[in-house]
Amino acid sequence: MSQPRSQPVQTSKGEVVVPFPGGLSDAALVAALKVRRPGAADVLFERYGRHVERLVVRVVGTDSEIPDLINEVFARACERVDRLDDASALKSWLGSIAVFTARTLLRDRRSRRRFLNFFAPEELPDLPVPGAPTEASAMLLRTYQILDTFPAEERVAFALRFMDGMGLNEIVEIMGISSGTVKRRLARAQERFVRAAEHDPWLRERVQQSQRWGQL
């Protein structure tokens, strides 16, 4: 199969480079990333940016730090790409970095709250979007307020399973832990959530109505 070719371009520094074309396989992309080929990082960002965005939003919730978090994931990925042996696992490897980075953010926030008890304006809840359906947006807000009280590991498992709808195997792969550990974390997180939701006017009824709660 012939690969798309790119025209050489001159950079602002006067160097002539051949930009990396976007239509190549993950294997070619990983190879290009490893030799720091110009444009390869951009292709990675465009190809998997939405995937990373989805994962960090699921774990953290809608949050003003999401754009910076996305960029941090890609910065880490480019730094560590030499450690990626199996190029076909690029997407799930990036997902792992995304989840790890989101979890680190959550832990840092918890640490700041616990040890400093400091008023952190950047962590104030984001405003609801004007025109949002009131019930759904309120339930979403309450869900993440409840998740804010969870240990980070349990929150990640819960968010991937229920907010994202991932299967057990996918969670195992992305979190890099055994299925038994994932199941235990999910069970604890589920119990916490149900307990908290029972006292929440927005969630109580819906959780009680759920007929097939917790099937994994």
Added chain:
Amino acid sequence: MTEQPLFDELRAEQDRVRDDETYFEQARARRGVVTRKPGRRRSIYFALAAALSVAAALAVWQFRSRGIAEASFAVGESGQLGRAGSFVAAPTDRELSLRFADGSRVALSAGTSARVASLDALGAHLVVEKGRATAAVVHRRDSRWRVDVGPYQVAVVGTRFEVSWDAEEKVFDLRLDEGKVLVSGGVLSDTLEVRAGQRLRAFANNRRAELSGEGTSGAELTEALPTEAPRTAQEEPPSEAPAVATSREPVAPAATWQALAASGKVREALAAAERSGFEIECKRASGQELLALGDVARRAGSATRAEQAYLAARGKLPGGGRSSYGLGLVEFDQRGNFAGAARWFDTYLREQPSGSLRAEAMGRLLEALDRSGSKVEARRIAEQYLRRYPDGAQAPLARKLVR
């Protein structure tokens, strides 16, 4: 996929918000600018040093190039850079121009004072406290511009307009040259679209508004105003008596929660709301009614119901109305959760930069921070409080904290 209808619904809602917030596009726009967040423990000192170096370099670059960074704006001929929170006032004998990173410009007429409450690459939130401003906002699909003028909020997409607020006569005047804007607040009971060639004037003293110009009959906006307009967030009193949203409901003989609340029977009013279905009421009622319902529940001692009504109000009022203030009272007075209360009072101060409860909110914030043990932050707020409200109710506490 899960077979949980609740989470399917939450996921759909989150995806909708995700699209609206354009996180990915923001990340793409910031690529190469932000690569690491400060606060990671192992690299905090390195990051801090790097950030300071970058800030210094940026300051030098800005000084030399007179460029406008995303989080700043240029003031007047000198091009002095202002930041979010800056207060600007035009001299009494000439206008003052403000230039923003997205290319938008605002001219403050002589004697006009304003504050740039917040700003980023996509727009700004400008609060015109008094006087006249002429704005030319660059149109972008994702622009986020808002201008507060007295008790009115003008949501801007891309347009040229002139707006003024006469604080003494309480007259709002908006003339639109290009594009369209959405106006809410004040005597307007609903959001009103104003188009190019139209002029909207609103008179608070006799609760009247007029829309004139192209495509209008020049008639009064009676349809946009309730018989007796609800109070706006800016006009709300600190409220010991519950603020009932409208007087459209008859006081008697129907014992609605509104009628009972109007006569001060808050427990009975809450019971009536429960009888008619509190959840249904939260879906059905307008934003102003929900604020009133939150007041009723709070005064009747139900923190859960008060919180439910105020949260529902947040989804129905531009900028959240005074719901955040009510939520702060719930946390402070009923739950004794002072850290949580501080967050809500701070939210109110951010959401309602011209709100009439600012003094109360700042005083409560001060007290909440003090009680939650956030001494450093409490001292900072105390200094701000004393500058703004030297004779305010919390001035004695503020003085004690800054000593």
